[in-house]
Amino acid sequence: MIRVRDLRVDYDTTCAVRDLSLDVAPGDVCGLIGPNGAGKTSTMRALLGLVEPTYGEIEVAGVDMRERPRDAARLVGFMPDFPPLYEDLLCWEFLDLFAASYDVPRRLRRERVDTVLDLVGLAAKREAPAAELSRGMRQRLMLAKTLLPDPKVLVLDEPASGVDPLGRIDLKNILKAQADAGKAVLISSHILAEMSEFCTTMAIMEKGRLIVAGSIETIRHEVMGGSTLSVEVLGDPALFLSLVRDDPRASDIQQRAGHYVFRYGGTPDAAADLLARLVAAGVRIASFQRHKEGLEELFLRIGAREVS
Amino acid sequence: MPLTLIGHALLDNPITVKHVRSRLRRGQILTPVTVVAVLSLLIAWWGYVAVRYPDGGVARIALILQGIVLVVLGGSQVGVSLSGARESGILDFHRISPLPPAVTTLGFFFGAPVREYLLALIPIPLLLLSVAAGGISLADFYQWELALLLIAWVFHVIALLSALVSRRPVRNGGAGLILLGIIVFGNIFGWLFFRSPNVANPDGPITLPFFGLNLPWLSWFALYTLPLIGFGLLAATRKMQSARAPMLSKPQAVGFLGVVTSLILGALGRGIFPRDPLFALLLYGLGGAGIVASLPIVADLGQYTRGLRRAARIGQSRVPIWDDLALNRPVLFVLCGIVLLGGSYLFWIQDESLRPPYFSQAVAVTVLTVAYTGLAHQYLALTTPARTRALLSLFLFLVWVVPLLAGIILRIANVEGSWTDLFTGLSPISGIIAIGAGRPGTTQASDTLRLAALAPAVSLPLLFNNLISNRRRQIEAALGTEDRQTPKPLDRSGSAPGF
Helix, strand or coil: CEEEEEEEEEECCEEEEEEEEEEECCCCEEEEECCCCCCHHHHHHHHHCCCCCCEEEEEECCEECCCCHHHHHHHEEEECCCCCCCCCCEHHHHHHHHHHHCCCCHHHHHHHHHHHHHHCCCHHHCCCEHHHCCHHHHHHHHHHHHHCCCCCEEEEECCCCCCCHHHHHHHHHHHHHHHHCCCEEEEECCCHHHHHHHCCEEEEEECCEEEEEEEHHHHHHHHHCCEEEEEEEECCCHHHHHHHHHCCCEEEEEEECCEEEEEECCCHHHHHHHHHHHHHCCCEEEEEEEECCCHHHHHHHHCCCCCC | CCHHHHHHHHHCCHHHHHHHHHHCCHHHHHHHHHHHHHHHHHHHHHHHHCCCCCCCHHHHHHHHHHHHHHHHHHHHHHHHHHHHHHHHCHHHHHHCCCCCHHHHHHHHHHHCCHHHHHHHHCCHHHHHHHHHCCCCCHHHHHHHHHHHHHHHHHHHHHHHHHHHHCCCCCCCCCHHHHHHHHHHHHHHHHHHHHCCCCCCCCCCCCEEEECCEEEEHHHHHHHHHHHHHHHHHHHHHHHHHCCCCCCCCHHHHHHHHHHHHHHHHHCCCCCCCCCCCHHHHHHHHHHHHHHHHHHHHCCCHHHHHHHHHHHHHCCCCCCCCCCCCCCCHHHHHHHHHHHHHHHHHHHHHCCCCCCCCCHHHHHHHHHHHHHHHHHHHHHHHHHCHHHHHHHHHHHHHHHHHHHHHHHHHHHHCCCCCHHHHHHHHHCHHHHHHHHHCCCCCCCCCCHHHHHHHHHHHHHHHHHHHHHHHHHHHHHHHHHHHHHHCCCCCCCCCCECCCC
């Protein structure tokens, strides 16, 4: 749905995005993460057609952004972190303006505006001036504007900033519903814990380059090299240590508070096999836990330590 | 233009509809409508008491009121509206919507001053009363109104462009724009009110020359304003499409200079300014137009390196010369050619017995001044892109203004002779007219003055051309070095090497 190949974006003498290739499939919610200045916003702006790339190919739902920018624009909905609004318009007028801009037929505009206002929980504010909306409500109105043309691709830059907890849950549900409906979603955010709730895939950028991309599980496996196992052994640990040290996938064995903690490079199946071997060998195991690292640990492991 | 675009642009333009909604709310129009209506009533009362309907006095005051509303307030509103949209970031939403940039541009152009269009209708009954009283003819009425609309559009398009290119947002429309509006509007209508005489037929309709044709004044006025409005809207559309795009593409800049040159030369004939230095003054017009046309064709360091990378990507070693990202030299050569053609035309149409003896040298200095200004601009943009404007201004101050001031000081001090001539000639501001004016038989520019005028005109283009060549080689070498470097994942500098 989103296909980027060899994208390069330059500002004056600074290269903001360097030879980036990225795919976001229909139904995927892809989190674009990276420290400040990594090139996330430049990538998004190029994807939207706001910045002309130095070179590279961008396709949205099969439409080439460079050759048919207006057709591509019809397929993309964009929501920035700080929503600019026309303060002198009412909420419905603001949406009607963009409904007209996206060629929603005049007879359908009112119905479409009311539908999206209802979807984002702003139906009661239909006649309210945009200037009177709170930060969270402005964000909701912007989401309504983004969903208005029923785009096939959603590009969201820090969509949850300024939104209250209830709004975040609503946002998460809306995005999930959009992804379930077969739309491709690209989200940039600094709130990594939140990203892990939203995203099915991730792309991590640093200094304009894409460091790694793929499903979270794949990245975890590639970057962290598996998982961490924590085992509580009763009795003499010698046999346990001997078996574990013989396993080439185990490394960095440490004892912490009565538990043996070590990195294990295998899949969940391999970890289950290890447990079976230990039990079969007569090792008395009180607990056996497999920890998966969160996005923050992944991110730090990759090397981007400037994340806020 | 496709029919859908025309429909979008004029009949169902979302941006215009937005402005109609936001600017014509009761609370928004009540006060200004009241103010203009009361002023109109006062003018009507004054006309009745002072019996100024029959002599057209009321019509003129009503027209001035319309002018203030439409030209000054309307222009201000265009600037404020677009500048606000740009500053808030909402303009980017229009840029990424399927709405064509031309439609967005026209939406702001016609929509932002919608309240002022409404207000300008209020004094119209006064003008109609003047027509009924015989103060002005019906033809005067509609011609004045059309001329007013054209002037307003010129200022609206200037406001549009200012809001799109200014680094700081335009607040309150910009005092400079308002002042300019008052001056230009006042001058044009002052001229109309006093009715510049038709030399051939003083009692007939006012006509103005264009390449030997005598056009009705409104047609002439439209001929001169509509191209400016058109190029202004073209430039605004390009900036509306992309904030990083230059105002005009290189072919458009050539077209712009061609049109402006035609307009400048076309005004000759019966003579609007039948004075001695007319032709030298027109050289300033040609040179100024050439310099203005050369401004958008400069590619700065970032643009040029982008162009080189893009070209290299598709296996080319050079950026195509008409590309926005190419250096300006080939197209600047074309622009200088147009100025030279214009200057040659001025030389050719002068009667040989009246032609200043050194007029051809004045043409050469004009052309070379355009050349070195454009080349200096290009060189500075390649070396110091962040400070190009400031350094170019400094350069022009040193090369144009300082010698001019020195020459003036020496003349005030009554220092006659070589030094005065030297400084007068060095600055093109004084040099061109000093060389290009003066009938045969009168005192002519001295050899010192003429040599002084030629010195910077010949040497500076060569100097900057050489500097640009050296800089271009440096940039291409730096890019070649970068391309040969082995990529080091996770540890790449964000900057291109060599800068």
